[in-house]
Amino acid sequence: MEVMIALMIATLVGSGVYLTLRARTFPVILGITLLSYGVNLFVFVSGRLSLNQVPVVGMSENPSDPLPQALVLTAIVIGFAMTAFLVVLALRGQGEMNSDHVDGGSDGESHKEDR
Amino acid sequence: MEHLIIAPILIPAFAGMLLLLEVRERQRLRRFTGLLATLALIPVALGLWQQAATGEIGVYQLGDWRAPFGIVLVLDRLSALMVLLTAVLALPALIYGSRGDDRRGANFHGLFQLQLMGINGAFLTGDLFNLFVFFEVLLIASYGLALHGRGPARVKGGIHYVVLNLIGSALFLVALGLAYGTTGTLNMADFAVKVSELEGNSLDLARLSGLLMWVVFGLKAALFPLYFWLPATYASATAPVAALFAIMTKVGIYAIARVYGLAFSGGALAGLGRDPLWVIALITLGLAAVGVLGARRLGEMVAYLLVMSVGTLMAGLAWSSPEALGAMLYYLIHSTLVCGGLFLLADLVTRGRGELADRLEAGPSPTGRGVLGVLFFAGAIAVVGLPPLSGFVGKVALMQAVPAPLYWLFLLGGGLIALIGLSRAGSTLFWRATGDGEERRLDGPRLAATVALLATTPALAIWGEPVLEACLAVAGQWSQPGLYIDAVLGAGESAL
Numbered sequence: 001m002e003v004m005i006a007l008m009i010a011t012l013v014g015s016g017v018y019l020t021l022r023a024r025t026f027p028v029i030l031g032i033t034l035l036s037y038g039v040n041l042f043v044f045v046s047g048r049l050s051l052n053q054v055p056v057v058g059m060s061e062n063p064s065d066p067l068p069q070a071l072v073l074t075a076i077v078i079g080f081a082m083t084a085f086l087v088v089l090a091l092r093g094q095g096e097m098n099s100d101h102v103d104g105g106s107d108g109e110s111h112k113e114d115r
Numbered sequence: 116m117e118h119l120i121i122a123p124i125l126i127p128a129f130a131g132m133l134l135l136l137e138v139r140e141r142q143r144l145r146r147f148t149g150l151l152a153t154l155a156l157i158p159v160a161l162g163l164w165q166q167a168a169t170g171e172i173g174v175y176q177l178g179d180w181r182a183p184f185g186i187v188l189v190l191d192r193l194s195a196l197m198v199l200l201t202a203v204l205a206l207p208a209l210i211y212g213s214r215g216d217d218r219r220g221a222n223f224h225g226l227f228q229l230q231l232m233g234i235n236g237a238f239l240t241g242d243l244f245n246l247f248v249f250f251e252v253l254l255i256a257s258y259g260l261a262l263h264g265r266g267p268a269r270v271k272g273g274i275h276y277v278v279l280n281l282i283g284s285a286l287f288l289v290a291l292g293l294a295y296g297t298t299g300t301l302n303m304a305d306f307a308v309k310v311s312e313l314e315g316n317s318l319d320l321a322r323l324s325g326l327l328m329w330v331v332f333g334l335k336a337a338l339f340p341l342y343f344w345l346p347a348t349y350a351s352a353t354a355p356v357a358a359l360f361a362i363m364t365k366v367g368i369y370a371i372a373r374v375y376g377l378a379f380s381g382g383a384l385a386g387l388g389r390d391p392l393w394v395i396a397l398i399t400l401g402l403a404a405v406g407v408l409g410a411r412r413l414g415e416m417v418a419y420l421l422v423m424s425v426g427t428l429m430a431g432l433a434w435s436s437p438e439a440l441g442a443m444l445y446y447l448i449h450s451t452l453v454c455g456g457l458f459l460l461a462d463l464v465t466r467g468r469g470e471l472a473d474r475l476e477a478g479p480s481p482t483g484r485g486v487l488g489v490l491f492f493a494g495a496i497a498v499v500g501l502p503p504l505s506g507f508v509g510k511v512a513l514m515q516a517v518p519a520p521l522y523w524l525f526l527l528g529g530g531l532i533a534l535i536g537l538s539r540a541g542s543t544l545f546w547r548a549t550g551d552g553e554e555r556r557l558d559g560p561r562l563a564a565t566v567a568l569l570a571t572t573p574a575l576a577i578w579g580e581p582v583l584e585a586c587l588a589v590a591g592q593w594s595q596p597g598l599y600i601d602a603v604l605g606a607g608e609s610a611l
Contacts (some may be wrong), residue, residue: 022281025274034280039285046296068295071244075288078251082281085258089277093270104271
C-alpha cells in the first residue's frame with residue numbers, strides 16, 4: 001500500500017510541476033491544483049498508514065493518528081480558497097491584458113515562447 | 116494581563132470582520148474603524164514589549180490545551196520587537212492610504228487589518244503548522260492588497276506573486292508533513308527537543324524538512340534566486356500597500372531566525388543551512404545593488420533597495436553570533452521604516468509628474484520640489500548608510516559584529532553602487548526638471564505620514580545606543596533557545 005500511495009503522490013506532484021511550468025494561466029492553475037492534491041496526500045500519510053483502526057487510544061492496538069487528518073482539512077480549505085482566487089485573477093488578467101499568457105504578452109510573442 | 120499576548124491578533128481580526136460588514140458608501144466610518152484599530156495596536160505592542168523586556172518569556176496556551184499538544188502563542192523579546200515594529204510601520208501607511216488611495220478598490224481597510232493579523236500572528240505563534248496558517252492569512256490579504264486599484268501591470272505582477280507563493284505554500288506543507296512524520300510534534304519547542312534526539316533515516320528526513328522550510332522562508336524574504344517577483348509586485352502596488360509590504364520580507368527573516376535559532380538549534384542538525392545562507396545573502400546583496408543602478412522607475416529602485424537590505428540582514432543572521440544578530444536587528448528596524456517611507460515618498464513624487472509617473476526621466480518638476488527633495492536626500496543618505504543617519508550606525512554595528520572582509524566589501528561596495536543610483540535618480544527628478552508640473556498643493560496628512568516614517572532614522576541615530584542595547588538583549592535571549600523551550604514545555608507541565 002505504501003508503494004501505491006507513494007507512486008500516486010509522485011504522479012500527482014510530477015504532473016503538477018510540469019503543468020505549472022507551462023506559459024498559459026489555465027495549465028498553471030491545473031498544475032497548482034494537482035500539486036496541492038499530491039501535497040495533501042503526503043501530509044495525510046505523515047501519520048503513517050493503517051487500515052481499519054480507530055483514532056482512539058485504548059480501543060485498538062495501533063490507533064491511527066487523527067492530527068494529520070485535521071492538518072489536511074486545514075490545508076484543503078486553504079488550497080481551495082487560493083485556487084478560486086487564482087482563477088478569478090487569471091480571468092481578470094485575460095480581460096485586462098487580452099491574453100492568457102502568464103507574462104501578458106501578445107499572442108504572436110507568446111507562441112514563440114511556447115515552442 | 117496574560118491575555119494581552121493575543122490582542123495583536125484579535126484586534127485586527129475583529130476590526131477586519133467589522134470592516135467587511137460596514138456599508139461601502141460610508142468611507143469615513145471605515146477609515147475611522149481601520150485607523151482606530153491600527154492606533155490601538157501601538158499601546159498594545161508597547162505593553163508587550165515592556166512585558167518581554169523583563170526577560171520573562173510569556174506563553175499563552177490557546178483554549179488551555181497543554182503546551183506540546185495545543186497551539187501556543189509565545190512572547191519573547193524577538194516577537195515583541197517585531198510586533199512593535201509592525202505597529203509603528205502600519206499606522207503611517209494607513210494614514211497615507213486613507214487620503215484617497217483606499218477609494219480605488221473595495222475592501223482596502225478590511226484587507227489591511229487582516230494583513231496585520233497575519234503578520235502579528237506569524238510573529239507570535241510557537242507552532243509550526245500555525246505559522247503556516249498565519250502565512251496563508253497574510254498572503255491572501257496581501258494578494259488582495261497588491262491588486263488594489265486596477266491596471267495591467269498590477270495583474271501581471273500579481274499573477275506571478277500568487278503562483279509563486281502557492282508553490283511556496285505547497286513546499287511548506289511537504290516540509291511540515293516530514294517534520295510531523297519524523298518527530299510527531301509541531302510545537303517548535305517540543306520539536307527542538309525531539310529533533311536533537313533523532314538519528315539514522317529520520318535524521319535525513321528531518322534535514323530535508325528543514326531545508327525545504329529554508330526555501331519557503333527564502334522565498335518570503337526574497338533571497339536570491341527567489342527575489343525576482345518582488346520588484347515587479349512592490350513597484351506596481353499602491354504606495355501605502357508597498358510601504359506595509361516592507362515588513363513582509365522581514366517575516367521571512369524572522370521565520371528563519373526563529374526556526375533555525377530554535378527548532379533546529381540542537382543535535383546533529385545545528386547550523387543547518389547556515390553556510391549556503393551566507394553565500395546566498397552576499398549574492399542577493401550584490402545583485403540587488405546592480406538592480407538599484409539599473410532601475411528605470413523610482414518604485415523599482417526602492418524595491419531593489421529593500422532586497423539589498425534583505426541580503427545585508429541575512430548575512431548578519433548567517434553569522435549567527437549574538438552580536439551579529441543584535442546589529443542585524445537594529446538594521447532591520449532601520450531598513451523597514453526607511454524603505455516604507457521611501458515607497459510613500461516615491462508616490463508623492465509621482466503625483467506631481469503627470470504622465471511620466473515615477474519613470475526616471477527628466478520631466479516637469481514634482482509638486483513641492485523643495486520639501487520632497489530634502490526628504491529624498493535624507494532617505495537616500497539613511498538607506499545607503501552614510502553618516503549621520505541610522506543606516507551608518509547600523510552598518511558600523513554590523514561590520515564590527517561580522518569581521519569578514521568579503522562581507523565588508525559587499526556591504527560597502529553595494530552601498531557605493533546604491534549611492535550612485537540614488538544620486539542619479541535624485542538629480543534627474545529634482546534638478547533636471549524642466550518647467551513646473553501641475554500646480555497642486557502637497558497633501559498635508561500624506562506628507563506627514565511620509566515624514567513620520569523618514570523621521571525615525573535620525574531618531575534611531577540619536578537614540579542609537581539604547582536601541583542597539585535593546586537589540587543586543589533580544590539577540591542574547593535568541594541565542595539561548597533553552598530558555599524558550601523550558602518556558603513553553605514548563606507551561607505545559609504546570610497546567611497539569
